[in-house]
Amino acid sequence: MAQKNNLQLNIREYRPSDQRVVTELFCDGVRENIYPAFFKSMSHPDHVGVALSISMAGYILGGSSYFQALLFGAAWAGVIYFCCHEIYEGYMLRRLSADMADIQANYLDNPNNGFWVAEAGDGELSRVVGMVVVTGRRETEEEHHDILNGRLGTGSSADGSGDSGEMSFLVVAFPWRRRKVGSQLTQRALDFCKERGFARLLLDVSSPQTGAISLLRKSGFIPTSSHNTTHSNRWIAKLARISVTRMEKFL
Numbered sequence: 001m002a003q004k005n006n007l008q009l010n011i012r013e014y015r016p017s018d019q020r021v022v023t024e025l026f027c028d029g030v031r032e033n034i035y036p037a038f039f040k041s042m043s044h045p046d047h048v049g050v051a052l053s054i055s056m057a058g059y060i061l062g063g064s065s066y067f068q069a070l071l072f073g074a075a076w077a078g079v080i081y082f083c084c085h086e087i088y089e090g091y092m093l094r095r096l097s098a099d100m101a102d103i104q105a106n107y108l109d110n111p112n113n114g115f116w117v118a119e120a121g122d123g124e125l126s127r128v129v130g131m132v133v134v135t136g137r138r139e140t141e142e143e144h145h146d147i148l149n150g151r152l153g154t155g156s157s158a159d160g161s162g163d164s165g166e167m168s169f170l171v172v173a174f175p176w177r178r179r180k181v182g183s184q185l186t187q188r189a190l191d192f193c194k195e196r197g198f199a200r201l202l203l204d205v206s207s208p209q210t211g212a213i214s215l216l217r218k219s220g221f222i223p224t225s226s227h228n229t230t231h232s233n234r235w236i237a238k239l240a241r242i243s244v245t246r247m248e249k250f251l
Helices: 016-031 034-042 045-061 066-097 103-108 141-148 181-195 210-218 234-240
Strands: 002-004 007-013 114-120 127-137 164-172 200-206 222-227 244-250
Touching: 007 181, 016 066, 016 103, 016 127, 016 164, 034 045, 034 066, 034 234, 045 066, 066 234, 103 114, 114 181, 127 181, 164 181, 181 200, 181 210, 200 210, 210 244
Parallel strands: 164 200
Antiparallel strands: 002 007, 007 114, 114 127, 127 164, 200 244, 222 244
16 A cells, blocks of 8 residues: 555556457557547658648649638648547457456456456545556577577567566556556556566567656666557558557666
8 A cells, every 4th residue: 555645555466357448548548549649640741741742742733722721731741630530449449359358258267377467445435546557478499599599579578588578558647657557557566576586577669659658767667679560551550650569677
């Protein structure tokens, strides 16, 4: 139990009764990245140049019409917004229909996985204001043999141990941010990994999630790789200009 500014916060394991609020937290946490991704993408020099060119074309084709110029520019902005929306909305729907559809089977029944919520308040007035998930991965004998022979698998760490935890769904309700809720959830995930004997904790963070990246750096995570691959069509990902950074902390 932690207390700060009269805030009583309890990090506890997920219960079936939390499903509705956890689902809402997850959906809100994913969707809130759409607008930052859109504005970040539109500010890129390439997109600024395209927007100006399209607006100029609209101005000329419309017979020196400022309205036509604005309309053409807005159409381009709409395409970029659609791409950003498609990436995050698609990710959300995919996870809701997969692992989030049966939290008990996918997380709680596996001793190498963990699902926790942050509960603020006391007694009947308490409410869930945050969540975090850890999915454990144990190194197989074949992967261990590969490491001994100098070949690292995709899930193996450079120190020769592939046992690791992957953190996801680190979400804090907006009114409860900057109150150490995210830090305590992250620490619970780290403690769980240490208890299970994992060598490291890792997660993927998209470029618009600047707040999460800052929190993770303060917790000792470092970026180890970056890519632009998403579940969406590659042209949608290219236009959205969203990159994904893998961050890790060795334990």
